[in-house]
Each structure stands twice: as C-alpha cells, then as structure tokens.
Amino acid sequence: MSKRPRVGSAATAATIALTCLVTVVEADESLPYSLAALGTLTCSQIDAKLNEGIAAGDAEAAYSSAQLLIRRVCFRYDPKAYVVLLQKAADGGHKRAQWDLGYAIGLGEGAPQSYAKAGELISGASPRTYGEKLGNAAPEQYNYTVGYGHTLIRLATREVNGLPRHWWKHDHVVRVEIRLHTPDGEHSISVKREGPVPEGGESEVREAEKLVLEAAEDSFRKAVKKLPAPDKALLVEENFVQPVNMLLYASTSNRRPTAGEVDIYLPR
Numbered sequence: 001m002s003k004r005p006r007v008g009s010a011a012t013a014a015t016i017a018l019t020c021l022v023t024v025v026e027a028d029e030s031l032p033y034s035l036a037a038l039g040t041l042t043c044s045q046i047d048a049k050l051n052e053g054i055a056a057g058d059a060e061a062a063y064s065s066a067q068l069l070i071r072r073v074c075f076r077y078d079p080k081a082y083v084v085l086l087q088k089a090a091d092g093g094h095k096r097a098q099w100d101l102g103y104a105i106g107l108g109e110g111a112p113q114s115y116a117k118a119g120e121l122i123s124g125a126s127p128r129t130y131g132e133k134l135g136n137a138a139p140e141q142y143n144y145t146v147g148y149g150h151t152l153i154r155l156a157t158r159e160v161n162g163l164p165r166h167w168w169k170h171d172h173v174v175r176v177e178i179r180l181h182t183p184d185g186e187h188s189i190s191v192k193r194e195g196p197v198p199e200g201g202e203s204e205v206r207e208a209e210k211l212v213l214e215a216a217e218d219s220f221r222k223a224v225k226k227l228p229a230p231d232k233a234l235l236v237e238e239n240f241v242q243p244v245n246m247l248l249y250a251s252t253s254n255r256r257p258t259a260g261e262v263d264i265y266l267p268r
C-alpha cells in the first residue's frame with residue numbers, strides 16, 4: 001500500500017461479489033483494473049492488484065479504488081483518501097472521476113467545500129448545453145451555479161431513504177425525477193413505476209409510488225439543509241434535472257438490490 005493512502009481492509013479473506021458495483025460503472029472486462037475484472041478476487045488480491053495499477057499510473061485503477069472505498073467494499077471509507085484517488089484518476093483523464101471529484105468538493109467531503117470549483121470540474125467532465133442566461137453568464141457565476149445545482153440534486157437522489165419496510169408481492173422499478181430551478185430553489189419531483197403493471201398489482205403500484213415520492217421529498221429537504229447555503233448573487237437562472245431509478249424487490253426475489261449513486265433499494 002505504498003503508492004496510495006492506506007485504508008484498512010474490511011474483509012481481507014473473503015471473496016466479494018462486485019456485481020452490484022459493476023452495474024453502475026463501466027463493466028468492461030478488457031480493462032484489467034475495472035470492477036468487472038476484479039469481481040472474482042479476494043479483498044487482499046484486489047488490494048494488491050489496484051496498488052499495482054496505481055503505481056503504474058493507471059487512471060482506472062485509481063477510480064476503481066475510489067469506488068470500492070466510498071461503498072465500503074474491502075476498505076474502510078476515508079473521505080480524504082477518496083478525494084486523493086479521484087484526483088489521481090482525473091489527472092489521468094478519467095472523466096467520471098472528474099465528475100465525482102467535483103461532487104465531493106461541492107459537498108465538502110474530503111476537500112474544502114467550493115461550489116465554484118465543483119462546477120468547474122463537473123463542466124469539464126461533462127460539457128452540456130444550458131439555458132441562455134446560464135450559457136451567457138460570466139465564468140464565476142456559471143461555475144458556481146453548475147456546482148450548486150448538480151451537487152444539490154445529486155445529493156437529494158443519493159440520500160433517498162427512510163422508506164418503511166414492506167413485503168412487496170412484485171418487483172418494482174420506480175423512476176424518480178427531481179427538478180431544481182435556480183436561483184429561487186423551487187423544485188418538483190415526479191414519480192412513476194417503469195414497465196407494465198403486474199396483474200392485480202395496481203394498488204401496490206400506487207402505494208409504492210406514494211412512498212417513494214414522500215421519501216424523495218424528505219430527501220430533498222434534508223439535502224438543502226445539509227449543504228452550505230449558496231450565495232444567490234452568484235446563482236443564475238437555470239433548470240437542473242436528476243433522474244433516479246429505485247429498485248423495490250419482491251419478498252420472494254432472490255436478486256440482490258443494486259448499489260450505486262442512482263440505484264436505491266427498499267430494505268426488507
């Protein structure tokens with residue numbers, strides 16, 4: 001562990017299933033340090049292999065290490081080490097790592113909090129077209145608005161939780177879409193079950209959608225309180241949208257819930 005911040009191994013002997021993580025990031029087994037390629041290894045083997053890649057300057061190795069760290073798979077979470085690993089990956093040209101680094105800085109987790117720096121990183125990682133007012137804004141206002149908007153809605157979707165335990169008869173994939181308008185902070189949330197309604201499952205679908213909407217609204221309120229209040233003088237008018245799929249599994253399902261930033265499950 002000489003080439004990256006040392007983190008304690010949580011389960012060095014066990015072989016761990018990375019299937020859940022692989023569904024979130026690129027599951028390219030041709031990349032030797034991707035999560036897909038690490039899925040059958042023990043934690044000790046994963047640790048050794050990723051250190052090998054990081055020592056060689058491989059951006060994917062640094063990003064995979066960060067993903068395992070923040071999800072507490074094999075390693076105990078350390079926010080500062082997480083940011084260092086993301087920075088290594090971003091410096092190596094890993095765009096997803098750059099986006100995640102911007103989000104971490106927007107939150108102030110593992111690095112000094114800054115919406116402006118977060119927006120600069122996010123914009124560089126994922127260029128997109130915004131509305132006329134933001135598109136024509138000064139760089140300071142542009143980066144600040146992008147950083148705040150994306151940090152808030154991503155945090156809101158990440159922390160959708162607190163759903164009561166239910167014994168569902170059917171599997172449900174519920175699509176949640178959170179919309180944020182800056183600078184006034186107005187938001188809206190839409191919830192709809194994906195796919196055909198199971199036979200006889202109409203009432204269960206309505207209940208699932210209702211519970212998910214309540215949880216999403218609660219999560220948004222908590223996200224607003226958790227983040228530092230923005231400087232409204234630096235915010236420009238814009239609409240931000242963040243979709244999220246919530247996976248609710250039937251009590252008879254043998255499938256494991258999907259883990260990740262936008263895949264959330266209902267515990268039973």
